[in-house]
Amino acid sequence: MNAEIIAVGTELLLGQIANTNGAYLAQKLAEIGVNVYYQTVVGDNPERLEKVLNVAEKRSDLVLTIGGLGPTEDDLTKQIVARHLGESLVTDQPAKDKIDTYAATTKRNLTANNLKQALKIDHAISLTNHNGFAVGDLYVNEDGPSYVLLPGPPAECLMMIDRELIPQLKKRGHSNHVFISRVLRFIGIGESKLVTDLADLIDHQTNPTIAPYAKMAEVTLRVTAAAQDEQRANELIEQTVDKILKRDGQYFYGYGDDNSLTQVVINQLIDRKLSVTAAESLTAGEFQSTIGSVPGVSAVFPGGFVTYANEAKHQLLEIPNDVIDTQGVVSKATAIWMAKQAKAKMQTDIAVSFTGVAGPDELEGQPAGTVWIGIAYRDQEPEAFLFHFTNGRQQVRARSVMTGLDLIRQRLAAE
Amino acid sequence: MNAEIIAVGTELLLGQIANTNGAYLAQKLAEIGVNVYYQTVVGDNPERLEKVLNVAEKRSDLVLTIGGLGPTEDDLTKQIVARHLGESLVTDQPAKDKIDTYAATTKRNLTANNLKQALKIDHAISLTNHNGFAVGDLYVNEDGPSYVLLPGPPAECLMMIDRELIPQLKKRGHSNHVFISRVLRFIGIGESKLVTDLADLIDHQTNPTIAPYAKMAEVTLRVTAAAQDEQRANELIEQTVDKILKRDGQYFYGYGDDNSLTQVVINQLIDRKLSVTAAESLTAGEFQSTIGSVPGVSAVFPGGFVTYANEAKHQLLEIPNDVIDTQGVVSKATAIWMAKQAKAKMQTDIAVSFTGVAGPDELEGQPAGTVWIGIAYRDQEPEAFLFHFTNGRQQVRARSVMTGLDLIRQRLAAE
Structure with a gap:
């Protein structure tokens, strides 16, 4: 399936912040075998967002937007996508309850703007926001592309991707396989030497794949396996990791993306x-x-x-x-x-x-x-x-x- | 004039790196009054890049690509844009001389791939690469949008934007005004306090504009003036800076983006x-x-x-x-x-x-x-x-x- 990411926000478009949410989402989709072929950034402008949606739906099976779900007047992504789909917006009760509880606890008066964040596209599956109030959407469309709406603040967006979106996509079979990655970290060896040592493995192996990446003073290898289930994917990874460590184990120091x-x-x-x-x-x-x-x-x-x-x-x-x-x-x-x-x-x-x-x-x-x-x-x-x-x-x-x-x-x- | 940035590279699309070049370019264009309305990321894929160019030329006056100018087989941006424009590729002699000199100095044999980097689109203005070999292009088109091709490695791209592209765009009148920015740096005061102190200036002043930005432990203000010439723009900035420093001068420690x-x-x-x-x-x-x-x-x-x-x-x-x-x-x-x-x-x-x-x-x-x-x-x-x-x-x-x-x-x- 071919996916496309649309990031909405003038501050992204003008370069005041870099599109790190988009990078993260693309990575997570790749890991479950969803190919991202286009990423677009557009400002908080209804006409231009509409134009971008028109382009996207002609070339992609899954369109994911990031941003524009907040309480301010600029935040219009949900309204525009709903109109584009011919759907109305309805209140997501759990999201509204959360806002009400917050208002009661902090003794604040709610404005209409606050409640805007609890709206979802009718017929969409809600994606819970664990770090904020704006609810996300997964709108599964049989006739055209499916749509996903994610919030812009990175803490909200990343958590929703990990906890809500990826599990939903896996569950709904938007990925034929389970994809599992393991990152191996090496120090004291250059990328070119490591790649040369492992050339036959890297070139001839299609499952798992081995992707090298050079960072400051270290090199990582991402080993990714696709299989019908987790156990089989892990077995495939184990076999490849064994081969890698047999050759360059003396430079290996640990596993994991967040390790150092x-x-x-x-x-x-x-x-x-x-x-x-x-x-x-x-x-x-x-x-x-x-x-x-x-x-x-x-x-x-x-x-x-x-x-x-x-x-x-x-x-x-x-x-x-x-x-x-x-x-x-x-x-x-x-x-x-x-x-x-x-x-x-x-x-x-x-x-x-x-x-x-x-x-x-x-x-x-x-x-x-x-x-x-x-x-x-x-x-x-x-x-x-x-x-x-x-x-x-x-x-x-x-x-x-x-x-x-x-x-x-x-x-x-x-x- | 409406501009659109197209970043080319599978590693960008898959989220292995964030599109920091695009952010920088958008910022620099905004400073000279060129509006960026869309940014797109596409992989190293000829058909999809062609599709993106087709979409872009219908909605933008200036299309800027980043990436795909290097020596490898993946690097095809120049070839595809040239074909799209109906132009051929010709050798840029200064760029070829630079590659030849490097080869002679380091006693390396050149391959056809190396020389690929010295090609430019016929009838384009060459943009010198001060940090690498791949030459950039500015193709001024009277009938349709103009095109700019920039290299992907950030050190090459940023230098080419600053030293070649922006001066060329200014010279060619792609900006009605001179836009000049000055960044003021503050420490020991929070963003909200600074913005409150300066609320009337920030809200009512349209030229210069004052844009606050909070970083770790400090706040910057970017004061941007538009005028017919540099002297007048600088005068406008001076007047605003004086007003700002009269109120919050005790927290001000220096000027400039690269300062600390x-x-x-x-x-x-x-x-x-x-x-x-x-x-x-x-x-x-x-x-x-x-x-x-x-x-x-x-x-x-x-x-x-x-x-x-x-x-x-x-x-x-x-x-x-x-x-x-x-x-x-x-x-x-x-x-x-x-x-x-x-x-x-x-x-x-x-x-x-x-x-x-x-x-x-x-x-x-x-x-x-x-x-x-x-x-x-x-x-x-x-x-x-x-x-x-x-x-x-x-x-x-x-x-x-x-x-x-x-x-x-x-x-x-x-x-």
Whole structure:
């Protein structure tokens, strides 16, 4: 079945906000095998929306609108689609009850505008709004395309897609198969290397499909299987994942769209009760700030050092002046001293250190992007590794942080 | 004139990336008075792109495509638009020279695919690609709509819009007026308060227009004037800016879309040769990492402290144990001690400190979002201020950092 998404809103059209709802909806429809062939954005303008509906119904089996269900005068999507279908609008009792309850609880007087949000297209299936008041619609049409109306605020839209729309479409057989995806996350390997390693799998396998995607310092693979039921789809995924991990398992760190290397590493440290600190020069606290984003990190992270200037490395970490003087601040020796001293001073199990050239200017004759990352891991001899990162100051710093986390991950995996 | 944007790319259609180019282009067109009434996304599919062009030319005077100009087989936008117009493709010599030079410099052999990027639609004006090889097109059509073809990679697309397309459209009179915008940035005031303060200006003024936009911890106002020439437009903007700053000047910190509070504050510190450090608990290095993003910050930032655990506050900053024991770690006293000790230890002119509850759990009976921010500024008595931030752990931390920067800004402004 061919679907088309129409996002309604002048603020989208003028570029004040990006159409992230549309991207999310397209992704979710693809996962259940519904092909989106067109996406259109149109302003809050009745005539132009009507024109867009006329174009859409000639080429699509399912037309999904986003936006224009709210209480203001601009919000006209439901009125226009209903007129287009020759249907009237009727009150959705559960949606009206919810608005009434809210008004009673907060002692507000309701206006006609508020109740507008409880209207649905006659003969449509209501889609409950779990994060707001405007009810959504699924209008199943035997003679022409079916219509779906979703609210514009992302929190409302995304929740309605996940909890209402996708289950309804699955139930109503708008998808012949169950589609299941699993995302595998890799660090320390480039997209081109990973794709080359898996070329035969990617090229010859049509079910499951394997879709690579490169992000900052990491690569993900989305493995998607179609089958008659969930169990069979999961089996197909398992078989493919096994083949992938047999080849590149050493770079694999976790599953899931919402996962991150930071979460995986910190949660492993929490599980194993291993504490961590850092001494940061070019990253200026970004490693510590990143691990600080994980709830519960306080169990394993007492704090650490931002030693941007050489004097700070000497004063806070007591790195002998002659190490920096003779070896340079961007050097293996300095990185190792920084990690070793940070670990000793904070009495942690692990310390990582970062010294290098964030750029844009070079330092000590070394070009921007030259980074030494040190690691003192438990009772192992402290080590340091040289990296050359590109793409500007912020990327150099961010990739340094990810690589520091990966050094910890590798050592945890080796134990 | 009515414009329509067509973004071409299966990865856009399937929601793997959001259509940020389209948003940017719509914004830039609006600024020169070109109205965008429709935006469409279509996959890398010749038939469907052709269909979209057929729809577009019936309703728009200017059709702008984004994407599909690259070297791969999928990239077919130029071929299809040329066929649609009944034009052939010809080589753009400067674009070909650039590719040849690159090949010679890097000693690569060129394939036919590489040279495809140097093709332009016959009779079109070439739009130079400053960040890549694929040349863009402006095809001015007297009988039907005019066409613009832009590349898909954002770095290439945005630069071509700014440096090539907008100047060409202005020059060719596709805008009756000169439109000039100026963005004013405010910190420490909410959007609703600012809008209320300026209600009469915002409601009654049609030229310039004033458009507020709320971002994380700050608000911007875009003042846009239309006039026959730049000088008159700038005069109109000046008059409105004066009125705005007379009312809310104390919250204003700078101009410009690409500006940030971090840049403004750090560059002021560099100009005045005032050094800064920090002692961070809940922010875990995010303040220092943020100021570390500004090139040249090393002149005023020697480094600082991440003191997540109480022991670290005691050990690294020598805060007396009884301060934390009797006052609590989330307290005015602890914040003041942290700032004072950080300043003394790093011998800087300024120190800020952060202690609070990032969440999700409460701490010492205080709810998530409770934050004390301390500041030791030059020879002034150290102070600390209490804030209550909302919207989860990352927002609480990020707003703390912005507020710390604002405390410095206020003191710099008062001198």
